[in-house]
Amino acid sequence: MKTILDVRNLSKRFEDTQVLNDITFQVGEGEFIAIMGPSGSGKSTLLYCISGMDRPTSGSVLFSGRDIAELDDEKMSEIRLNQMGFIFQHSYLLKNLSVRDNIVLPGFKSGKRPREEVNQDAHALMEKTGIANVAEYDIKKISGGQLQRAAICRALINRPDVLFGDEPTGALNSGASKEVMDIINKINGEGKTVILVTHDAKVAARADRVVFLMDGDIHDQLTLGKYDGSETESRREKRLSEWLEAQGF
């Protein structure tokens, strides 16, 4: 498996607090990684550093062989626009745009395809995630689950290489959470790399590999293997729970 993300000796310090401490790990193309850990362990900070949204204090983050920690704002923005997709705990859609406009926006900004094609892609994504019926809606008028699906569509509109998620189901109820995770697994099944931060074992159980962070260090990693739906979720969850318990989580 080809490495898409190579994190080497990454450290992050906020004034007097060392948040990440000399972290090294790799992510293969098409892999689904879940990052877990207790509050304050640095998992979100790690996600932001490896996705170029924050800069590490030291170390390097090689994304497709390029050290993104060294890139200026323009170049980093271009990578975020065309090669990375993000989903946050809250959808963070732009409130002045409709659902569909929010989704096509990065596609229009990228300008790599004709706008007509972007619109078609957006429609296809909405169909796939089941929100095509609310395409022209004001985002204030749709449910949390629909918002998060719209956020996924937006993250995928430029066909990114990696999809990053920071607690993407954190604000959803269990039903909506399951629907969103099904979509993410489907996307991963199509070959997209997924890296999520979560504290929810049910979500992490869908990942190929779980990285457990404690006090800014990678404490341990658990390989669960590809989630293909055939293995019952409860078995994966049980395995993960036992492992997490062993980590003291």
Add this chain to the structure above:
Amino acid sequence: MFSACLAVVSAVMAVQTVTSISELYKTAQPPHFVQMHKGEIDLQEIDAFLSEQESVTFRQIVTMVDVDGGSLSVAGNGSAYDLSDCRLDIGLVKQNETRDLLLNSEHEKVVVHSGEMGIPVLLKEMYGMEIGDRVTLASNGVRKEFVIKEFILDAMMNSTMTSSTRILLSDEDFELLEGRIGENEYLIEAYFTDAKEAPDFQTVYENAGLPQNGQAVTYSIIFLLSALTDIITIFVLLLAGILLTAVSFISIRFTIMTALEEDLGEIGTMKAIGFPFHEIRVLYLQKYRVLALAGVITGYALAFLIGGIFSNHIRTTFGNTEMPALAMALSLAVAGLVFLLIDHYCKKVLKRIKRITVVDALVRGIRSDKGKGGVRDGLHRSRKLPVNWLMGIREVFHQFRNWAVVFTVVFIAVMMILVPVNLLNTFEAPEFITYMGSSLEDILIEVENGENLEVGYAKAKQILEQDGAVERYHEYRRVRARTANREGTLLNLHIDCGDNAGNELQYLSGRAPERENEIALSYLNAMETGKDAGDALILLFNGSVKEFVISGIYQDVTSGGYTAKSKYNFPGLASVKYTFSVDLIDPDIAEEKAAEWSALLGAGVTADPMEEFIGQTLGGVVKQLQTIVSATVMIGAFLAMLITVLFLKLRLARDMQEIAVLKAIGFSEKDVRKQYLIKAGCVSAVGILAWIFLTGVLGGRIVNGALSFAGLGIRRVELIADPVIGYIVCPLLLLALILFATRVVAGAIKKYDITSMINE
């Protein structure tokens, strides 16, 4: 603070102007009625007539020796020049005994000794003369040297808009020069118990067949011409003051809204623990009251500091007077009013606290201005427009309310800049003369009444006929007929007749006379007679009666504002004055030609290039306006920038999360900055365009309202905008300043960190 400052400055100036003029008039005592006369005169006959008039309480005949500007040369401070380019008629006089006195800046009667001269402040301003400068008078073979001893305030002739000015000599020098250097001109002055009796007296005087081949001026015209410059200044300052108050209200609203938003949690907590609405409001109100009070006090102090710049003209023209108690009281009242207005407005805005519920504030974190219009689906339909433009324009047009502050401020700033700029331009434009009752031409020749009126007329006509440089000319003959006023009393009407009479003037109603039975009346005459366009007007002349139809009403400040125009030639009626308006083939040689003709035509006839005439007539107004305009332009531009900066800072704080999202999905800092520049630019452009669209209507109305209020005989002025300055330079400059401010503020985006903004 600015608004308090400007409001106070205008109040102080208004009171100061009126009180300064009144103070000056109290000591100088200018006549209630003056009839100028040039040439032979029977002083005893006039004196006898005046003594017979019961209404006249005091009378005097002042002798003035007319000198040509060219015969006065000034040397001082390394420079030497003569006054040949002075359009004003210069007269040498001696000091009067008790009335119509020439005063110094301290309002004391000026006494000059032999060899000394008192120069009017008008000439001092025009030529930059200094005390101690040497003046040489050389005329008709007489040569005499003088030293400028004092600059004098001439209550009657202190405006460039009057046609004459007086230089004071000692009694000995005056006696020595009288009859040797120039023609005598007499000022027949009368005083009444009430200055309002002057117009009636004028009719009686004219009908008595007494000497009158010069201008007749009444007290009210003297007063108004003197104050015009300052009235305009006050008007511009008042306008700026009102607009600034509007801007300050916008700023207050903005500041309070920001504070409420920031303190949402605290407000919620206070409400939760049982603080009633009015107590929470008082907490905020006290803070804003203290700030408003500080602003008003600072503004008040500042007003007295900068007021000096604006009231300089008052001091120069009307002398130094103590700050009148009324000005102090009025300015205090104005400052107090500004404070009360701000206080009231704060209370109104703070009512929002009432609408914030504990749950909204603490649990949902809902802002006090929730619900900002709907969202329109449509971005996806765009095919070509770059995304940053798309985002910027969509927000401006769909969420205009969010940007209403910038729109309003730009609109007000453009108004603050363009109304004074256009007003200044109007005063500087040659067309302005047509608002004043004069037609627009290259050279104006006036043959004043005198014994040689007909000779002068014939001579002027001959020159014009023979001079190849003349493209065309129109001649007007002024006659005097009588008509009845509102009360039925007969009054004299000065009618300019000629083929072109009344053309090229600005009509308030109706049009220029076209047929021989038509007559156009000046605004003041229309008021006097109570007539309007279309009414019939009966004229009495040569013992006969003739009915005319009033074709239109025009505005006029010439000849005291009481004139009329007709195509009818009034055969058999004696001429009072002749005027030629001349257009040259090459207008550039107007000055040269006017000088040439002046020399040929001699005394009693003036030939003035129009541009110079306007320049000298309105020079004072223009100069004063320039100061005011620069100040308001700077204040306007500064305000637009200041409010834009304040607004954008708040906007950015509010948009922090949205900016973070944009950055997270791939927009660079440059993109986000560009979007703000587009938003600010579009809103400003809309504000500017809105103003330009309204400028013709509103700008003109504001100015006309003020002019009408001033009661000068000008009631309507269409602002003459310089399209390059008004529609290109000023708007672009303002736009550039706003974009610059936006760029500077939006630079802060660089410091925004996506992760902390997202997690806010």
